[in-house]
Amino acid sequence: MQLLYGIIFAMLVLCVGLVFKILPTSPFLAYLGVSEFSEYLPYINYFVPIDAFIVISEGWLVAVTAWIILKFARKAVTTVTEITPLM
Structure with a gap:
């Protein structure tokens, strides 16, 4: 494997x-x-360390993107689990 x-x-x-x-x-x-x-x-x-600003901004952007994706995934999971089947 x-x-x-x-x-x-x-x-x-x-x-x-x-x-x-x-x-x-x-x-x-x-x-x-x-x-x-x-x-x-x-x-x-x-x-003015422009290269450091770029690295820090890139890390911040990755962290915020991951947070938004996880927030959306959590909302999707709670929405799917709350659906009740029609009888």
């Missing part, structure tokens, strides 16, 4: 790798290189 899980995991990793090879690079990289703002970006990032 563990061998089957390992094979499934390996196939999933290969599929994700292929998807990343197919997808294009970021379209914003061309705009950052041309802008005069790009030469000041490392200095601004030293005082």
Whole structure:
């Protein structure tokens, strides 16, 4: 059984790798290189950690999404269990 899980995991990793090879690079990289703002970006990032803001916001978004999904699932389960059959 563990061998089957390992094979499934390996196939999933290969599929994700292929998807990343197919997808294009970021379209914003061309705009950052041309802008005069790009030469000041490392200095601004030293005082205002934009990369940390992105990581924290991503974690918050995942947590809120999970909470909303669980809330919806709980409501669905209580609705289904309260249904009485018609006699």
